[in-house]
Amino acid sequence: MKRLVIALAAFALLCGTAFAEPVTIEFWHAMGGKNGDVTQAIIDKFNASQSDYKVVGVFKGSYADTMNAGIAAFRAGQPPAILQVYEVGTATMMSAKGAIVPVYKLMQEEGQSFDPHEFIPAISGYYSTSSGQMLSMPFNSSTAVMYYNKDAFRKAGLDPNKPPKTWPEVFADARKLKAAGYQGGLTSNWFGWIQLENFSAWHNVPFGTKSNGFDGFDTRLVFNGPLQLRHLTNLYNLSKEGVFIYGGRDNAANSLFTSGQVPIHFESIGGYGAMKSTCKFDFGVAMLPYYPDVKGAPQNSIIGGASLWVMAKQSQAQYKAVAAFLTFLSKPDIQSYFHEQTGYLPVTLAAYKLTKEQGYYKDNPGLEVAIQQLNNKTPTPNSRGIRFGYMPQIRTICDEQWESILGGKETVKQGLDNMVRLGNELLRKFEQIAQ
């Protein structure tokens, strides 16, 4: 009997070492379609690169679906190790102290060499504390840029290789394009993100107090300043002239541009690939315009997209696996591959350099414009990003008020003041909960 026990124990020990199951961690993401394939390919590469850890990628639907799934799983006591969360969920995630492990802390504890300075500042800064500690790992990042229809520029007698640099130039060109027979001159996606958040950062004016929310939840929105008022008034007046065409919320205005009806469009660089495959005309990508009389403009634009959060309630071995995977993700060749395959921006400076050396930007100059725009200047407290609770709702409020302004239900000033007032009510509520 004793012998049998020893034999069994020896056998078990043998199994434990020789056939060690890799430590498995789950990675829940919102990358569908082509982006999902690329994400899975990277996971496969990681799994093939070593035998200790195994990452299982699970597609959970939209950003909101993925975040909800992660939250529900946490409440049920079984969160995934890694959860992809869109940029507007950042304040919610970082305030959930018992639910997440900050990335800088994890990397420190697991002894992974991890230098935040290797990252593009405008990207890593968005997900860091104001003292530079990275809370989550940037994954897919984009920024807002200007797309313009080169064929239309030629038709209207404008130089297709000299896109307008300032807002006054954009407005003048847009009027000319309209006069040349186009349905309208300019349109825009993502009103709140592009025309308010990025607009404010690009001109180095605050969107909210406390460094746009980075320095505490007792922050207030202040984007109803004179510059934003001036900009929205200009857009409103152009809308009355039929030069600015409102295309709907989110990315609904794309069809106006891709169908050739409106030649100047503001959209995420994340839509670059889709533009290339749908536009039947020659188009260019240019940096966001600015008002030349604003001191310090242009500053740098801010990002959109999503980052990876490390969740609580994992085992020690699993955290080791997470750290190894995150280190793998930030390798230049992996970043460069993701960048070229999806159109999202590389998150490290080394990956940008590598992509450039490979000559990728010769055929895809638009992507480099976006990176240059993020790197235009060292981010300031006004241009590092925005961090507010209930941010998805704040963007909805902006959409709603903007529609009421354009529909003539309220003046530009009233609408802008309403956005700030209603947004601040939400921020006070968030402050109460996020103590």
Next chain:
Amino acid sequence: MAKQYEFSSRRLPYLLVLPQMAIVFVFFFWPAIQAVWQSLYIQDAFGLSMIFVGLSNYVRLFKDPSYINSLFISFAFAAVVAFSAMTLALFLAVQANRRIRGAAFYKTMLVWPYAMATLVAGVLWLFLFSPNVGIIAYFLKHSLGIDWNHLLRAGQAFLLVSIAASWKQVSYNFVFFLAGLQNVPAALVEAAAIDGASPFRRFWSVVFPLLSPTTFYLLVMNLVYAFFETFPIIHQVTEGGPGQATNILVYRVYKDGVINLDLGASSAESVILMLIVIGLTVLQFRFVERKVTY
């Protein structure tokens, strides 16, 4: 009176209904109880901190002009959708019930939209009325001089979601009305005809009263549909806009709960919505049902 069956064991009948009751409890009562409970708290998304606030989530809602606006819009929307979907379906059912060539074909065609997902119905109508690429929008603009832009015009947006929601529900109502009409004894209608009643009179005084159980059932179902199941249409076509012109209650519940992760407010909204629909149903059973002849 139907013959009653006596169970030999007293426990057996309870055992037999138990599975169904379990499902009802787990999927209907339990979430409803949770919603009531959560509506009394404010909490962060992860449930790490919960603060009991009593009824202040409700107070906040009723002090919010945009919520009062949503209430009005929901009632208006429900009334418009239920009325138009039912009258149109009744009209079509009466027409299809006559002896006409190809009646089976018409009936099949009229039932088809019901097989379509509500979301797809939304996409379809959105494409037709899209201000930039929609053919109906194009026709309205170039033939009738109506500048269709539901992205900015509140009235047009409301009209569009009402049309889409009604269209989707017509098929369902049609099936029930047609079945109801086929149960109306021909002898009654013929007797009325011999007495000299006009076709309208025959319909209004003979057929319609006999249809009242069907109509009553459909009224309840259509209101429930308009309050809850039209969500995908709003989501797809307007996202509650322009401004908040089509922001019906159920869409708010989704926005606040799923997108904004504000469970307290979202729960309070869903509890109010639940009370409204329960209240409407009770009212109908107490007052409308009296006029129903079975």
